[in-house]
Amino acid sequence: MGWQDEVVQKLQQGTLRRLEWEDRFPFACHAECMGRCCRKADIVLDPWDLEVLARGLGLNTTDFVDAYAELQIEPETLWPYVRLRDVTRGPCAFLDNQGLCRVYPFRPRNCRAYPVGRRVTVTWLKNGKPDLDATYFLLNTPTTCLGPQSTRIWTLREWLEASECLDYFQRATEHLVVKSLARELKYHEWWEGPPHMLLMLFLFEPDLIREEFGITEQEVNHVELYRRRMQALQLFLTDQAARHGYFLETGNDSGAACALDLSGTAPDLLEWMLSILRGEQPDS
Ligand code: SF4
Ligand code: SF4
Numbered sequence: 001m002g003w004q005d006e007v008v009q010k011l012q013q014g015t016l017r018r019l020e021w022e023d024r025f026p027f028a029c030h031a032e033c034m035g036r037c038c039r040k041a042d043i044v045l046d047p048w049d050l051e052v053l054a055r056g057l058g059l060n061t062t063d064f065v066d067a068y069a070e071l072q073i074e075p076e077t078l079w080p081y082v083r084l085r086d087v088t089r090g091p092c093a094f095l096d097n098q099g100l101c102r103v104y105p106f107r108p109r110n111c112r113a114y115p116v117g118r119r120v121t122v123t124w125l126k127n128g129k130p131d132l133d134a135t136y137f138l139l140n141t142p143t144t145c146l147g148p149q150s151t152r153i154w155t156l157r158e159w160l161e162a163s164e165c166l167d168y169f170q171r172a173t174e175h176l177v178v179k180s181l182a183r184e185l186k187y188h189e190w191w192e193g194p195p196h197m198l199l200m201l202f203l204f205e206p207d208l209i210r211e212e213f214g215i216t217e218q219e220v221n222h223v224e225l226y227r228r229r230m231q232a233l234q235l236f237l238t239d240q241a242a243r244h245g246y247f248l249e250t251g252n253d254s255g256a257a258c259a260l261d262l263s264g265t266a267p268d269l270l271e272w273m274l275s276i277l278r279g280e281q282p283d284s
Helices: 003-013 047-056 061-068 109-113 156-162 166-184 197-204 206-213 222-243 269-277
Strands: 017-019 024-026 069-073 080-084 116-124 130-138 153-155
Touching: 003 116, 003 130, 047 061, 047 166, 047 197, 047 206, 047 222, 061 069, 061 206, 080 197, 109 116, 109 166, 116 156, 116 166, 130 166, 153 156, 156 166, 166 222, 197 206, 197 222, 197 269, 206 222, 206 269, 222 269
Parallel strands: none
Antiparallel strands: 017 130, 024 153, 069 080, 116 130
């Protein structure tokens, strides 16, 4: 059972507490247990986490992955992802000997949100657009974590604002939409071998994209470039799936729909993706 299914089951069983925006819970980190949570934390990085961490350390994402992370492939979906290295075998590489996080201002989304979890479901509508539904819940913390014993009370809204999670959630959702599209287009059925170079480039290599295609930060800031990369990946997936005879089944009259309109004279895929990076919308 995947973690998403486990979350659904626990929410249904009531063993995880669902949180609405104004629901309250106690939490504060304690000096006595500082850093225990980071000793065996298995941290999967969103593409946005990866680039923020790399920039924070003055590295490009390739060097960051070489030094601190590893690239893996989800067995069921064949989707590539990055996780912090060695966290299952020992302390996180960013935990210092006082139990503090050395990358605290750049820490990943899951570290920020803890002890709050978030599950997003994506439903593809007839118009080829995603419909998103987010559920928030309180994770069951281990007994070694003294956070829930605090008298400091937060609402969910206060917690997510104070930990600056909301922008990270937005970026995570943009990536989730791409991943969901890959699932809907049955990427795992038609893709074989290592992930496509363009998929890896657009998911994980913003520095290389800027370098290769001459896109400066002054022209397109990091958030906007990320958004455009995810949009370009929707085009990539839709195009590649169509070449293998797979389409997004949205139930519309044509029986086949694309997340982006590929009608008309289709120029070279990379040129289309580049036009999205430059902020030019493909002609429909
Ligand atoms: S309270 Fe929990 S999350 Fe905070 S430092 Fe202690 S173990 Fe980590
Ligand atoms: S990145 Fe920081 S907060 Fe996250 S597990 Fe590592 S040390 Fe802990």
